[in-house]
Amino acid sequence: MSALPSYAFGTARFQASDLLRGIVLLPRNAVLAFLVAYRAVISPLYGEVCRYYPSCSAYAVGAVQQHGAVWGTIQSAWRILRCNPWSKGGVDDVRPHAHFRYELTPQGFVVPPRKD
Template sequence: MHDISTAVVPSSSAPSGQVPSRNLSAAVGTFLWDLPRNILILLLKTYRKVISPLYGQVCRFFPSCSAYALEAVTVHGAVKGSWLAAKRLAKCHPWNAGGVDHVPAGHRHWPEGQTPTIVVLNNPDQFLAAQADEEGRSAA
């Protein structure tokens, strides 16, 4: 006979040292969902560090096409970011004067002080204005 007082009752929280399967599956799902974006970011950063310096400053736009692509993929993800980067590259030809062409704003928000560096570098006017507001003086 079994004693009811020794019955094993399932717990909603895992014992210490173990990750609940829900959290593990959510982490794996997030990793797989972000994998294409992270691979593209790695490829773009490699291009910017290795190949881009060989060409020098030849881009007719600000931010440069590789910086634009990096920000687009970071902000919008792999699919939409790649589409925006392809549209930008299609504009890069001798008959286009170039100029300032920012990545469209996304719906993604980062915690205070954790905005990706590429977003800050590509939008100096926006972040300098915010810094000036915090300090109470003009950034100019």
């Protein structure tokens, strides 16, 4: 299992005052929780089989963080379809969202930006 790229982590902390502003991030963080569990339990069983760097599951984490639950999942599915024995492979990072306005926790979850 390859490590997540450095852009997938942050230093933000979720606080109780962020609860109402963070409701819109629930779908994104729910998908991220699934991906974190997948990377911890299932991904190590496969080993290094992905032709791309970062691995497909690490790419999915970055795509969902940057682009949200729906568009990030679509990008991840397209990446998985491209990862096949006939693919050349190589480095394929997630393109950062041009107007990404959230912060990331050390675990990779997305939280609203601090207003103070």
